[in-house]
Amino acid sequence: MNNTIFLLAQNTENFWRKLPGQGLVIWVVIGLLLGIALLFAFTQVPSNLRRWIIVGFTFLAGLPYVLAYLWPKPIGADLQNDVPRNLSEQIGFTINQAIDPVGKITNVLQAFLLGVGIFSLVRVHITKVRRKSENWGFSTVLLVCFALMTTVGFMDWRQRKFMDDNGLLNEPSNWGFFQYANDLMFEGMYQQMDSAMFSMIAFFILSAAYRAFRIRSVEATVMMASALILMLNLMGALTYAWGTGIESLVVQTGNPFFMNFKLNVMADWLRSTMQIPAIRAIDFGVFLGALAMGLRLWLGLEKGGVSS
Amino acid sequence: MFNWLQGEQYLDTGWIGIAVTLMVVTFILVNIRRANKNADSLFIRRISGLNAIDDAIGRATEMGRPVLMVPGIGVLDAISVQAINIFAQVTKTAAQFATPVRICCANAPVFAVAQEVIRDVYTQQGVGDKFTPETVQFISDQQFAFAAGVSGIIHREKVAATFLLGAFYAESLIFAETSNAIGAIQVAGSTQSTQTPFFIAACDYVLIGDEFYAASAYLTRQPVLVGSLVGQDWAKIVIAGMVIFGTLFGSYEMTGMTTEHRTDNQGVSSMTPVEAGPDGTVTPERVKKSDTMVNRFFNPYTPEELVTIEREKKPAEPEAETGGGGE
Structure with a gap:
C-alpha cells in the first residue's frame, strides 16, 4: 500500500506541511514523541492546575478565529501564492494561514474521540450479550452488522483506492464480492431503513398536530386559525374559488379593502409580518446566547459543568 | 485614508458587525464584573420548563424508571456544551435520589465530554459506583440510526422523563412523540427555530430561544x-x-x-x-x-478599486527534494 498517497495531497511545503521524504519521517517521529511526552506530562500535573492547562489550550485554539474575525482580511488574496503589500496584510496573511492547521488539529482530536465513541458502543453491547441481559438479541444484531459493515466497507474502499488504477470498479459489471456486499448493505439496506425512519415523521406530525390544534385556550385557537389559513392557502381549487368570491365582493361593494381577505394575501401576511419577525427575534436571542457562551468558554470564565 | 484597515469581512456588513459584536462582549464582561460584586441584585424571571426538572426527576424516582437526556445531534460547540451543563445539573439531582440516567449522544466528541462531566457529577455526589457505561452512551453519528436507537431505548426502558436539549433537526418529533406515547414528562429546547414548533406541539415544557442559554444561570445562580x-x-x-x-x-x-x-453588482x-x-x-x-x-x-x-487588488506573486519554489524538512 502506498502510504505517501495521503501526504502527496499536501503540495506546498511550509512550517506546518512537510513533503514526503526522509525529513518528513523525522518530523512525524518528533511529533509523535512530543505528543506522548505531553500526554505523560499532563497526567502528572496536579488536578488543581489541569483546569488552567485546559483554559490555556482553549484560549490558544480560539485565538486565531477571533483574530481572523477582527483583523482585516486581505481582500481577494491568495494566501498561498500572493505577497502581502504591507504590514497589515502581512498580519492578516499570518492569522488566516494559522486557521487551517488549527482546524486540522481539531480533526485529529475528533478522529481519536470517534474511537472512544465506538469503544463505548461496542463495550455496552458486548456486555449485554455476555450477560444475556434483556433484549440481548438486538445487541447481537448490532455487533454483527457493525463488524460486517466495517469489514466490507473497508475492503471495498481499499480495492477501489489502491487496486483499481483504471477505474474499472466504477462499472457494476466489474464488481467483485466486496463491491456487491457493500452495495447491498449500504444502498440496499441502510439507506432504505434510513428513509423508512425519515418517512415515519409524517405520522408523528399528524398525531402531534392533532393534540396541538385541540382548542383549549386563546393561544391554541389563534394557532388553529393561523394554521387553517396557511393550509387552505395550499389548496389551489379552494384558493381560486375563495379569491373569485372576494373579487366579486369588491366589485359589488366598490371597496378594495376586502382584497386583504384573499387566502394568499392573508397567508403571506401571516408569514412575512408575524412568523418571520418572531423567528428572527428568537434567533437574535439564540445568537447572543451562543456568543456569551463562547466568550465564557474561550476566556475560561465558566466554572462547573464542562468547564470543571 | 484608512485603506490599510479595509478587510474582506467588512465588505458585506461593514464595521457595524464588528462594532455590535464588541458592544455585546463589553456588555457581558461589564455585567459579569457587576455580578461578581453583587449577584443578588440581578433578577432572572421564572422559567417554568426549568422548574419542572425537580418534578420530572421526582416522578422518575417514584416510578423507578430512568431519566433520558439527549444533547441533540450537533457537533461539540456552544450548544452541546450548554446542553451538557444543564444535564450535569439534572444528573446532580437524579444522583441524589439514585434515579438512573441515560444520556444518548450522536457525536463522538460530545459523548467523550458528556461522559467525563457526568462521571464527575456522580463522583462529587458520592455515588461514583452508580455511573455505568449505559449512563452515557454513544449511539450513532447517523441521524436516523440515532433516532431509531434512542426511540428503542425510550420504549424498552420506559423512561419516566426526557430532556431534549440541544441542536435537533428532523428527528426531534420522533423523540418527542415516542416519549409522549409512553407517557414520559418532557422538557425540550432547541436552538433550531424550525424545530421549536414541533417541541411545543409534542412536549410538556419547552425552552424557547435564549431560555436554553439562560438555563444554567437559572439553575446554578453562578x-x-x-x-x-x-x-x-x-x-x-x-x-x-x-x-x-x-x-x-x-x-x-x-x-x-x-x-x-445605488446599484450593487457582484459585490x-x-x-x-x-x-x-x-x-x-x-x-x-x-x-x-x-x-x-x-x-x-x-x-x-x-x-x-477596493475589490480589485493586484498583488505580487511569490517566486516559484524549486521542486522539493527528498530529505527536506523545514523552511
Whole structure:
C-alpha cells in the first residue's frame, strides 16, 4: 500500500506541511514523541492546575478565529501564492494561514474521540450479550452488522483506492464480492431503513398536530386559525374559488379593502409580518446566547459543568 | 485614508458587525464584573420548563424508571456544551435520589465530554459506583440510526422523563412523540427555530430561544452566568432600539426624492443617475430601499478599486527534494 498517497495531497511545503521524504519521517517521529511526552506530562500535573492547562489550550485554539474575525482580511488574496503589500496584510496573511492547521488539529482530536465513541458502543453491547441481559438479541444484531459493515466497507474502499488504477470498479459489471456486499448493505439496506425512519415523521406530525390544534385556550385557537389559513392557502381549487368570491365582493361593494381577505394575501401576511419577525427575534436571542457562551468558554470564565 | 484597515469581512456588513459584536462582549464582561460584586441584585424571571426538572426527576424516582437526556445531534460547540451543563445539573439531582440516567449522544466528541462531566457529577455526589457505561452512551453519528436507537431505548426502558436539549433537526418529533406515547414528562429546547414548533406541539415544557442559554444561570445562580445573562439582555435592548430606529428612519427616508440610485453588482457598488427625459431634464424619483442611509449603514458602499487588488506573486519554489524538512 502506498502510504505517501495521503501526504502527496499536501503540495506546498511550509512550517506546518512537510513533503514526503526522509525529513518528513523525522518530523512525524518528533511529533509523535512530543505528543506522548505531553500526554505523560499532563497526567502528572496536579488536578488543581489541569483546569488552567485546559483554559490555556482553549484560549490558544480560539485565538486565531477571533483574530481572523477582527483583523482585516486581505481582500481577494491568495494566501498561498500572493505577497502581502504591507504590514497589515502581512498580519492578516499570518492569522488566516494559522486557521487551517488549527482546524486540522481539531480533526485529529475528533478522529481519536470517534474511537472512544465506538469503544463505548461496542463495550455496552458486548456486555449485554455476555450477560444475556434483556433484549440481548438486538445487541447481537448490532455487533454483527457493525463488524460486517466495517469489514466490507473497508475492503471495498481499499480495492477501489489502491487496486483499481483504471477505474474499472466504477462499472457494476466489474464488481467483485466486496463491491456487491457493500452495495447491498449500504444502498440496499441502510439507506432504505434510513428513509423508512425519515418517512415515519409524517405520522408523528399528524398525531402531534392533532393534540396541538385541540382548542383549549386563546393561544391554541389563534394557532388553529393561523394554521387553517396557511393550509387552505395550499389548496389551489379552494384558493381560486375563495379569491373569485372576494373579487366579486369588491366589485359589488366598490371597496378594495376586502382584497386583504384573499387566502394568499392573508397567508403571506401571516408569514412575512408575524412568523418571520418572531423567528428572527428568537434567533437574535439564540445568537447572543451562543456568543456569551463562547466568550465564557474561550476566556475560561465558566466554572462547573464542562468547564470543571 | 484608512485603506490599510479595509478587510474582506467588512465588505458585506461593514464595521457595524464588528462594532455590535464588541458592544455585546463589553456588555457581558461589564455585567459579569457587576455580578461578581453583587449577584443578588440581578433578577432572572421564572422559567417554568426549568422548574419542572425537580418534578420530572421526582416522578422518575417514584416510578423507578430512568431519566433520558439527549444533547441533540450537533457537533461539540456552544450548544452541546450548554446542553451538557444543564444535564450535569439534572444528573446532580437524579444522583441524589439514585434515579438512573441515560444520556444518548450522536457525536463522538460530545459523548467523550458528556461522559467525563457526568462521571464527575456522580463522583462529587458520592455515588461514583452508580455511573455505568449505559449512563452515557454513544449511539450513532447517523441521524436516523440515532433516532431509531434512542426511540428503542425510550420504549424498552420506559423512561419516566426526557430532556431534549440541544441542536435537533428532523428527528426531534420522533423523540418527542415516542416519549409522549409512553407517557414520559418532557422538557425540550432547541436552538433550531424550525424545530421549536414541533417541541411545543409534542412536549410538556419547552425552552424557547435564549431560555436554553439562560438555563444554567437559572439553575446554578453562578455570578458569572447571571452577569452574562444580564449583559445579553442589555444587548437585546440596544438591538431592539436599533431595529425600531432603523425602521422609522428608513421609512421616513423613503418618502424623499433622489436623482441617483445605488446599484450593487457582484459585490461592486455604483451610483446610477436617473435617466433624463426627452427634453433633457432629470425628474427626481422616489428614494428606494437600497438608497437609504440605514441600508448603507449595513451594506457599505464598495467601489471597484477596493475589490480589485493586484498583488505580487511569490517566486516559484524549486521542486522539493527528498530529505527536506523545514523552511
